[in-house]
Amino acid sequence: MSAVNADARNRLLLRVALLAVGIALVAAPYVVSSFQIGVLSRIAVFALFGLAFNIVFGAGGMPSLGHAAFFGLGGYIIGIGTVRLDAGIITVFVLALVLGAVLGAIVGVLTLRSHGVYVLLLTLAVAQALWGLAFQQVRWTRGDNGIAGIERSLIVPGDATLVTFYWAVLAVVAIFGALVWWFQRSPAGVAIVAHRESASRLAALGYRVSAYRIGAFTVSGAVAAIAGVLYASLNRFVGPENLAWTMSAEVMLFAIVGGAAFFAGPIVGAAAIVTLEVWVSGFTDRWLAVLGLTYILTMLFMPQGILGLVDDRRRAWRARRDGREAAATSANASDALTGSGGMS
Amino acid sequence: MTDLAVETDALTVRFGGLTAVDGVDLRVATGHRRAIIGPNGAGKTTLFNLIAGQVRPTSGTVKLHGRDVTGLPVQARTRAGVARTFQITNLFDELTVTDNVRLAVAGADPKVRRTFWRPLHRFPHIEARVDDLLEQWDLAAVRDERPIALSYGQQRILEIVLATAGQQRVLLLDEPTAGVSKSEAENLVDTIDALPRDLTIILVEHDMDVAFRIADEITVMVNGEELVTGPPDTIRGDERVVEAYLGRDESDAA
Incomplete structure (x- = not known):
């Protein structure tokens, strides 16, 4: 029962998060510079x-x-x-x-x-x-x-x-x-x-x-x-x-850096790498070298990509929470505000 | 005879210089349960691959319910009614148990199988059958798990569920109890034994007790050839079988 509820809650949270991101993206031109719009x-x-x-x-x-x-x-x-x-x-x-x-x-x-x-x-x-x-x-x-x-x-x-x-x-x-x-x-x-x-x-x-x-x-x-x-x-x-x-090679990197196992992986990867590119271009024009380094670091420290890392953390956090909940069954209130930004 | 579920004629396959299966004439009647036993390298799994289509024969034919399927690829033979499990567990490890079963049920329905715009879980008739199967095979509690989270015995059962989900009429089981713990094997044998009687079953098995318990008839293979076929009691006492398993030279030397 509670698993079903948690599922429904996660889905709802995901939808709210998506809507928020959508609104933020559409409204961005009113907030950020034209360079950033580019x-x-x-x-x-x-x-x-x-x-x-x-x-x-x-x-x-x-x-x-x-x-x-x-x-x-x-x-x-x-x-x-x-x-x-x-x-x-x-x-x-x-x-x-x-x-x-x-x-x-x-x-x-x-x-x-x-x-x-x-x-x-x-x-x-x-x-x-x-x-x-x-x-x-x-x-x-x-x-x-x-x-x-x-x-x-x-x-x-x-x-x-x-x-x-x-x-x-x-x-x-x-x-x-x-x-x-x-x-x-x-x-x-x-x-x-x-x-x-x-x-x-x-x-x-x-x-x-x-x-x-x-x-x-x-x-x-x-x-x-x-x-x-x-x-x-x-x-x-x-x-x-x-x-x-x-x-x-760059599009492959979007998927790998964001997390190829996740639907949103390439989106996160594209955002991360383009942001990195813009930032790095202030110091050097050796972009390919930076890209290569990014690849190596990703493979070494987060082979499942950014979303893989987020997913791991979320699982660990959830396991800890479940442990706590099992320990304190009397605390009904523990159910409130325990959702997470479900990404899949 | 049209009530033969599986019929092979002089079925032969050579890999380079090795004749893995040599002129096998297998005849299994509809609804019968046949165990194929024999020492390692006898060609049992290759025979399965020939019947299910993973390997094409060098010569000879394979018939399913009287229809020649020798030239058909794997998926066409599945649609013609033959299902199989593999010696090494072969599941979709990154998909949930439910999705594994969904794909199996959808595989039998060309309309669903070819759909690319509607979510897999939004086909009511598929969902109904998936729920039935999960319930029937005691997998409902683990439906959201990945196969890797299941016990090995449960994984073997899931394989049988996938194989039979499309309502195939011939089931090939390749060493269903291999690597399964004793108590789970017991359960697995009961499960196989309880499969509908109109399902024709051919199984390769190393465990004699399992083979003798499930099968109506037993075929013994040695060096790619069919040595003898008969009811369990006859096979148990057959000298050639004992010889094939223990080896003549060794017993002579002793």
């Missing part, structure tokens, strides 16, 4: 990219080092589409979803027979091939120079200011983030996690394992491409660096 926009975009990536990585257990392919693809779709071909934003979004999904399915098929480090190498190869293509097909991509002049106003209904653009990004990220959440709780989403745990067991239950692997990459690719569209419009620019392997 940073928040970046975090939001990377959070969506991380959520997409984590379908394959955290849930599916497949270490992709090629997610920049989808991210850059989205960037080039809005770049080529709106700057060079005069396409509308709806077309851009639909194309990003479709082509991101198709590329995801292709990568899924290519990696079907691979595990672990081989998945990593194959996905890296695909992304590098796309990077090379963007670099060389100057006629379409303007090569090294990239495509500048992507209009932020495309995504914003009405006047495009930094603030309205931020709201628009927030809305797109919230919508697609919610879709990813639903997907991960669906039978297909749970089967993707199950495949990570035991592919042989899943097949023996009647699931065609390959379909779920490909499905994970397909959904992940589509959503990552949407994040790529947002990123290019945020920067008003897309270039080969959107497809670079360092981008793939």
Whole structure:
């Protein structure tokens, strides 16, 4: 009984916390500087990219080092589409979803027979091939120079200011983030996690394992491409660096630092790493070195990421509380105010 | 005969130079319980893998209820009605017991299995069956736990629950009591014994007492071949079986 009550209470607390965070994010422009709004926009975009990536990585257990392919693809779709071909934003979004999904399915098929480090190498190869293509097909991509002049106003209904653009990004990220959440709780989403745990067991239950692997990459690719569209419009620019392997490494780090086992892990990771990047840029421009160090420290001191650490603390705290409650059964009041910010 | 649940014809598989299963003609009638015993390396688990589809034969055929399934992959054979447990416990360790069972029940329903927009726990007919199963198998109290928190015996039971959740008609049990404590093994054997009689069961077992208790018939395998098949009493007294287990050379030397 009390476990059920605690569950319901945790769910309620989670909802209240989510609502509070949502309100804070929407109201942020009234409080913080325009520079910080830019940073928040970046975090939001990377959070969506991380959520997409984590379908394959955290849930599916497949270490992709090629997610920049989808991210850059989205960037080039809005770049080529709106700057060079005069396409509308709806077309851009639909194309990003479709082509991101198709590329995801292709990568899924290519990696079907691979595990672990081989998945990593194959996905890296695909992304590098796309990077090379963007670099060389100057006629379409303007090569090294990239495509500048992507209009932020495309995504914003009405006047495009930094603030309205931020709201628009927030809305797109919230919508697609919610879709990813639903997907991960669906039978297909749970089967993707199950495949990570035991592919042989899943097949023996009647699931065609390959379909779920490909499905994970397909959904992940589509959503990552949407994040790529947002990123290019945020920067008003897309270039080969959107497809670079360092981008793939960075998104993997979002998941690892935040906690790949948790849905919110990549969001927390993106916030932490972008904040770190902004802070560190005051001292040094050797960002990659700092990123590498962050990775090493995370692996050494919190291999389950920030949320893993929070989760451990919460469990320990709860165990202590249960011990206390068992000792003092007469104290009815102990039930009040003992919730915790449930993150999962 | 169409009332054969499992039928293999000259089933053979070679791994390089090793013939793991050599021309086995297994015939198990619907509703029967067959134990397969034999020394280590006799090919018992490989035979299971051939029937359930994890391994494809070099030659020979596998039929389930008269239907040739030799070319079908694992998931298609599951849908054709064969379920199995594994020698080493094979569960979804990071999912709750409930989610383990949910996936098993959903696996038998193509519509649910392919859904990617509605939460897994929001299918009333799946939930009803999951609750029934958890209740029936005494797992309701641990439904929110991860399998790792269960006793080994409970984990083996959960495996059987997963295997039979889709209402399969043939159950392959690969050493169900291996590694389980004596008292839990007792319980497990009772549980297996109490499974519905229309379920065809084939089990690989090292523990003779378990094999003789559960099975109607016993097949003894040696070096990938079927040595003899018969009712428990016949097998117990069969000289060739004693020989296969104890070894002729050793007894001669003694």
